[in-house]
Amino acid sequence: MSRFDGYFLRQLLVLFGFFTLVLVGVFWITRSVSLFDRVISGGQSAMVFLEFTALTLPTLIRTVMPMAVFAAAVYATNRLSRESELTVMLATGSSPWRLARAVVVFGVCAGLMMAVISVFLRPASLEQLERRQAEVAGDVTAQLLNEGEFMHPTEGVTVYIGRVDLDGTLHQVFVSDARDSENPASYSSNTAYLVNSGGNMNLVMVDGIALRLDKRGNTLSSTLFEDASYDISSMAENTEIGRRSLEATPTSELLNAQEDATALGWYSEGQVIEELHQRFSWITINIAVALVGYSALMLGSFSRFGLWPQIFSAFTILVLLEGFRGTVSPIVIADPALWLLLYLPSGIGIGISVVFLLIAGRPILRRRGRVTQIANTP
Template sequence: MTLIQRYLFRQIGVPVVAACAALAGIGLLSQSLDQLEVIVERGQSVWVMVKLTLLALPQLFSVILPIGLFVGALIALTRLQREQELTAAFASGMTRWKVISPAARIAAIAAVVTLVMTVLIQPWSQRTAREQAYAIRTDLAALLVEEGRFVQGPDGLTVYVQQIEQNGLLKNLFVYLDDGKGGVRTWDAAEARFEQVQGQPFLTLTNGSMQEYSSNGVLNQFSFARFPFDLTPFTDSRETIRYKPSDLWMGQLFDPTPDLVAASGSRGELLAEAHSRLSSPLYALTAMALALSAIMGGAFSRTGYGWRMAKAAGIFLVVRVFGYGIVAASAWNSWLNVFQYLLPLVAAALALRMLFRALKPGRRSPALDRLKARFA
């Protein structure tokens, strides 16, 4: 790149990065508000909430980046055009393509980053988030223990803990179990801790006693220094992790197994998701093409380019909404997947056609003059 092109690259790139960062911040804020349930209702740590919030960002990236690219490019190009820096570049002998090539490079970089995000990072982050959510949902420690309250668990189990220390140690614990047949068992312990023994959950009680009142009216009692309370009967072993199409790798989407189709969706849905990931980077090119055509596709205006920017924004919005509609329709008609690529490419081509048109405002078309002369 020449010196002027490097200057234009910086002037356009900085607002684009700033706009994408601002949108990413808004996305993180909205996701963090959704994840507050993890702390409030599930008793998880702040780190778990932060982890789930960050893992949701790659899936939003295909939406955030084209919008940030469009907004940042409009801001940068408007300033360059208003201060007549683009006019000075044309006056120095630069062609229109040389002037817009820095913006095209930024759009290409954004497209490559989006492709890497959607193809590689998104399935990894979504699978990790799904596994973390499954671990939270099946975490008996979070479901059964709440400081200072009697918590009712499954199958007649009730647990009370007076104090929960930072290291996970439970102080003054009481466990009540009703077998549903008239028999009742209770445990009380000075300390307890949740542990995994050969992959199975146990509540290890220390320095306590156990009382059992059988259905035939017999009371048994004994004390213990250490007692492992098996929590396996209270876990739902039938529950498994169910992956959605957004969680799957590209190979699984294009060539799914019958079990995967039964668990995650139809073959049409998986194929539509695969083509959606591959076509998402094209919207970065469309966004930049529309931004360039809005500012440089017409005559210079001292009063601003608000109307042209509004039209470009409306066109981009319509194209993106139609893109989502095509993804949904492609799940039922696989031949529509080709339009996932054609729509952004056609929109970008039309925007570039407007940008490179030879006519200027007020100048008559030679083709129109010839046509009128033929029929005169």
């Protein structure tokens, strides 16, 4: 690799890091607002929010990486062209193909980073995230310790707690249980405690009253009690931790399931094949968008005003490729034998880049076209 190739590659990597940080920051702020509200309102601490945010970062990075790669290729090529560095290299005999070596190396480096994220880190982080979400959903204590709010830990149950002391004592407690529609009941007490007994969580209420409505007999009975125990363990959401989503399944298991479709019985063969090859297609798309961003700008000649028409055309190609990627997934799910379609957007992008570099490498053809157009103008 020549000195110019190393210089060009450094420019691409620095800009790639910058655009990745900016895009991840923007998307992270957008998503973290709703996540923060959901986690904190569920009675969880800020540490749980930070843990959930960290576990979603691999998915977020995978989403923004192709955009960062494309932006770095376009920005670096445009800057080198505007500062006449590419013009000088072309004047010394270097062809656009020769100058594309740094872009190819950059695309391969981005693809390797994407391979680590898409194939290994993202499935592992999603698996851990789903496990922690199941644990948090089953943490009834955290769901109940919200002062001054009517909470619904499960369908048909309403809980209200007026005040929570530092020692865990609950005051002004009200519980409405309408899960049995024929005999709804409600309990209220001045003081209550959460007690863990034998793996079951009980709400022990002191000095209260219990009201029970018998709809069949149309009667309401009331009972004063000094203490009463109410089992709240059943309020925990029954989340099947063992049944992971397809996105959280390790790649090695997907490879085995590709050979044996019954290995993941709750997913179809098409879903398994689509998810597996989708992870690898993210690697190739990074190489394609890097070449598209570079080759489209090489079609333009030197201009102090930049290469805005070429930038716009490159962005249009990027949008079309991303749109096409979204249309092939349902086709592969319906017919797993067509899994090669998932790599078609990358192949189209690389093919377009080759055509652009062929045209850029033969400027005489473009000049002849302009001369012919001028000669035919009356």
